[in-house]
Amino acid sequence: xxxxxxxxxxxxxxxxxxxxxxxxxxxxxxxxxxxxxxxxxxxxxxxxxxxxxxxxxxxxxxxxxxxxxxxxxxxxxxxxxxxxxxxxxxxxxxxxxxxxxxxxxxxxxxxxxxxxxxxxxxxxxxxxxxxxxxxxxxxxxxxxxxxxxxxxxxxxxxxxxxxxxxxxxxxxxxxxxxxxxxxxxxxxxxxxxxxxxxxxxxxxxxxxxxxxxxxxxxxxxxxxxxxxxxxxxxxxxxxxxxxxxxxxxxxxxxxxxxxxxxxxxxxxxxxxxxxxxxxxxxxxxxxxxxxxxxxxxxxxxxxxxxxxxxxxxxxxxxxxxxxxxxxxxxxxxxxxxxxxxxxxxxxxxxxxxxxxxxx
Amino acid sequence: xxxxxxxxxxxxxxxxxxxxxxxxxxxxxxxxxxxxxxxxxxxxxxxxxxxxxxxxxxxxxxxxxxxxxxxxxxxxxxxxxxxxxxxxxxxxxxxxxxxxxxxxxxxxxxxxxxxxxxxxxxxxxxxxxxxxxxxxxxxxxxxxxxxxxxxxxxxxxxxxxxxxxxxxxxxxxxxxxxxxxxxxxxxxxxxxxxxxxxxxxxxxxxxxxxxxxxxxxxxxxxxxxxxxxxxxxxxxxxxxxxxxxxxxxxxxxxxxxxxxxxxxxxxxxxxxxxxxxxxxxxxxxxxxxxxxxxxxxxxxxxxxxxxxxxxxxxxxxxxxxx
Ligand SMILES: Cc1ncc(C[n+]2csc(CCOP(=O)(O)OP(=O)(O)O)c2C)c(N)n1
Ligand SMILES: [Mg+2]
Numbered sequence: 290x291x292x293x294x295x296x297x298x299x300x301x302x303x304x305x306x307x308x309x310x311x312x313x314x315x316x317x318x319x320x321x322x323x324x325x326x327x328x329x330x331x332x333x334x335x336x337x338x339x340x341x342x343x344x345x346x347x348x349x350x351x352x353x354x355x356x357x358x359x360x361x362x363x364x365x366x367x368x369x370x371x372x373x374x375x376x377x378x379x380x381x382x383x384x385x386x387x388x389x390x391x392x393x394x395x396x397x398x399x400x401x402x403x404x405x406x407x408x409x410x411x412x413x414x415x416x417x418x419x420x421x422x423x424x425x426x427x428x429x430x431x432x433x434x435x436x437x438x439x440x441x442x443x444x445x446x447x448x449x450x451x452x453x454x455x456x457x458x459x460x461x462x463x464x465x466x467x468x469x470x471x472x473x474x475x476x477x478x479x480x481x482x483x484x485x486x487x488x489x490x491x492x493x494x495x496x497x498x499x500x501x502x503x504x505x506x507x508x509x510x511x512x513x514x515x516x517x518x519x520x521x522x523x524x525x526x527x528x529x530x531x532x533x534x535x536x537x538x539x540x541x542x543x544x545x546x547x548x549x550x551x552x553x554x555x556x557x558x559x560x561x562x563x564x565x566x567x568x569x570x571x572x573x574x575x576x577x578x579x580x581x582x583x584x585x586x587x588x589x590x591x592x593x594x595x596x597x598x599x600x601x602x603x604x605x606x607x608x609x610x611x612x613x614x615x616x617x618x619x620x621x622x623x624x625x626x627x628x629x630x631x632x633x634x635x636x637x638x639x640x641x642x643x644x645x646x647x648x
Numbered sequence: 649x650x651x652x653x654x655x656x657x658x659x660x661x662x663x664x665x666x667x668x669x670x671x672x673x674x675x676x677x678x679x680x681x682x683x684x685x686x687x688x689x690x691x692x693x694x695x696x697x698x699x700x701x702x703x704x705x706x707x708x709x710x711x712x713x714x715x716x717x718x719x720x721x722x723x724x725x726x727x728x729x730x731x732x733x734x735x736x737x738x739x740x741x742x743x744x745x746x747x748x749x750x751x752x753x754x755x756x757x758x759x760x761x762x763x764x765x766x767x768x769x770x771x772x773x774x775x776x777x778x779x780x781x782x783x784x785x786x787x788x789x790x791x792x793x794x795x796x797x798x799x800x801x802x803x804x805x806x807x808x809x810x811x812x813x814x815x816x817x818x819x820x821x822x823x824x825x826x827x828x829x830x831x832x833x834x835x836x837x838x839x840x841x842x843x844x845x846x847x848x849x850x851x852x853x854x855x856x857x858x859x860x861x862x863x864x865x866x867x868x869x870x871x872x873x874x875x876x877x878x879x880x881x882x883x884x885x886x887x888x889x890x891x892x893x894x895x896x897x898x899x900x901x902x903x904x905x906x907x908x909x910x911x912x913x914x915x916x917x918x919x920x921x922x923x924x925x926x927x928x929x930x931x932x933x934x935x936x937x938x939x940x941x942x943x944x945x946x947x948x949x950x951x952x953x954x955x956x957x958x959x960x961x962x963x964x965x966x967x968x969x970x
Contacts, residue, residue, distance in 0.1 A: 351771050351772070351773065351947045351948070352771075352772065352773050380773075401948060402771065402773075402946045402947035402948030402949070403946055403948040403949070404945065404946050404949070420732075420773055420774055420775045420776075421732060421733055421735075421736065421775055422705055422733070423705075424736070452704075452705035453705065455704035455705040455706045456705060456706050456707075456736070457706065457708055457709075457736075458736075483676070483705050484676070484677045484681065484684070485677045485679070485680055485681035485702070486676065486677060486679075486702050486704075486705070490702055490704065491704050491705065492704065550684070550772075551684075555680060555681050555682065556679075556680040556681050612948050612949055612952075614949060614952035616949075617940070617942060617945050617949050617952060617953065618940065618942065621942045621943075628911060628941050629940065629941060629942065632910070632940045632941060633940075636940070636952075639959075639962055640958075641952075641956070641958060641959050641962075642951075642952050
């Protein structure tokens with residue numbers, strides 16, 4: 290008998306929950322000024338989250354998947370992408386979309402239930418939201434193949450949840466990318482819950498990062514509430530992508546409900562959530578910046594006010610959107626087939642979209 | 649007891665579990681959470697984790713594992729969280745569940761049920777509103793059931809649990825809590841593959857099922873001048889052709905109303921059978937009312953997609969004027 294493989298998974302934290310920075314690991318581009326920017330971006334994501342939740346509660350959005358607690362994972366990874374890198378989300382990365390400068394309205398429009406929300410995201414090198422869990426992962430591998438084939442030098446950064454790592458599509462895509470040495474960075478946004486199912490019930494593996502080992506590619510675990518570590522690990526992976534794929538598991542926590550259709554009281558005691566409050570991703574950056582004299586209550590309230598007015602304006606614009614039912618028929622194929630023309634015409638002529646039933 | 653469809657199904661599953669300890673429930677969030685629609689509520693506490701299994705998030709394995717269980721003496725009842733996500737299990741269902749019996753010439757049977765919420769009208773996100781009955785009916789080897797009311801839901805679920813063939817059990821989300829009905833406390837079966845003539849009539853036959861049953865009934869109730877016979881299929885496949893043909897012979901006019909999209913939908917199959925066997929009894933062409941021939945849209949558009957009372961009403965006017 291002899292050992293034929295020996296694998297380890299490393300865990301990285303740079304800014305701890307008390308706001309202490311490990312300067313030896315800190316990437317040099319994460320200056321204090323950059324940290325202020327990241328803090329603002331995380332705060333903006335949180336403000337949008339709160340707004341979207343309240344809109345849904347008022348019936349002004351269909352459903353919404355909150356990102357509360359996951360801001361560092363999203364903003365840290367987004368900040369590590371280069372403008373031409375391709376971003377492949379699941380359904381929870383509103384923070385990444387925002388950082389990539391997707392319009393706020395379009396994000397709101399998605400949760401209000403209109404396809405038009407996804408019309409322009411190609412221009413920011415983003416793929417559309419993918420609701421069926423993990424099904425976006427093979428697309429990401431394919432997009433990575435295209436980058437390599439066309440020698441663009443770009444990486445593809447794909448997101449999957451802890452639950453999503455149980456799907457075949459997840460394994461199949463990191464495996465595919467490994468075999469072909471594709472520039473694919475897989476971010477596991479491990480918020481420790483897949484609706485009501487806890488992380489331990491998804492896999493007997495001690496870490497999700499170690500799934501990379503089976504694909505023959507590097508995997509690392511980071512404190513997903515530490516925006517500096519998330520940035521550093523993602524940046525290493527993005528730069529290393531020219532030589533092949535890797536996996537970054539970000540350990541965070543879903544502080545809110547799965548979506549607005551979910552009631553966590555059914556399955557999760559509050560004490561579990563309470564324990565994560567001190568590890569908040571914004572709090573630690575704020576502590577750090579305050580200690581350096583770069584942040585205070587006055588700045589905080591000025592920022593909040595500014596964020597709220599930007600968000601309110603975007604919401605108002607999104608709410609002005611008027612759907613045209615014809616768009617449903619006219620965007621299915623590149624050339625509209627006769628069947629759809631007929632069906633559309635009948636609907637218009639017969640007034641199917643409005644009116645009362647005749648006696 | 650007065651029950652909505654969720655309570656009726658929950659009650660059925662409870663009785664099925666109590667009746668036979670080889671029955672296990674498996675799926676995503678079926679345990680403590682009781683399923684995202686609460687259909688399995690309370691069963692985890694009552695029967696434990698060995699019999700009410702929160703699986704890892706992987707639909708292909710939920711179906712495949714159910715097949716392995718059913719082939720090995722258990723009677724699994726799997727839940728797929730939504731019809732759109734059940735497609736990740738399509739290979740297992742089509743390549744294996746549908747043909748295990750035929751391939752082994754009856755050597756193996758697969759007593760298993762796969763339940764899933766279907767259809768729209770409740771403003772859910774994309775992929776949460778599909779009506780896939782044609783997909784599963786097209787294969788052969790699968791029993792495809794879709795109740796439209798709490799009484800049928802309980803009776804069909806119990807019948808499905810006793811069936812030795814794989815049953816795809818489609819539950820319209822719109823109807824889960826739409827209304828309550830008197831449902832017997834005791835166990836009872838509603839026969840599979842047997843349509844329900846909900847209302848008798850002699851001028852027009854309307855064949856429908858699932859979410860469209862209420863829509864049709866509402867319109868028919870308003871159209872006092874038309875004597876319509878309303879047939880709720882309840883089981884899509886194998887089709888109860890006899891009930892349909894008998895009605896068509898009487899009325900000479902037939903309309904098929906379904907929420908699934910028009911092209912290659914289940915209405916085409918029914919219309920073809922009527923054309924083959926009853927064409928000389930027809931006094932007007934068959935009329936189909938269905939969603940347009942395109943994928944289910946985002947919720948902001950669903951009101952323009954799902955057939956509504958107005959469409960059904962106009963279709964009745966049209967067929968009656970021919
Ligand atoms: C294939 C598939 N199955 C089931 C669902 C329903 N569903 C939506 S999100 C979710 C849990 C996802 O958990 P995870 O991957 O950890 O991501 P998170 O929601 O925690 O961000 C489930 C089961 C789905 N969208 N797609
Ligand atoms: Mg999760």
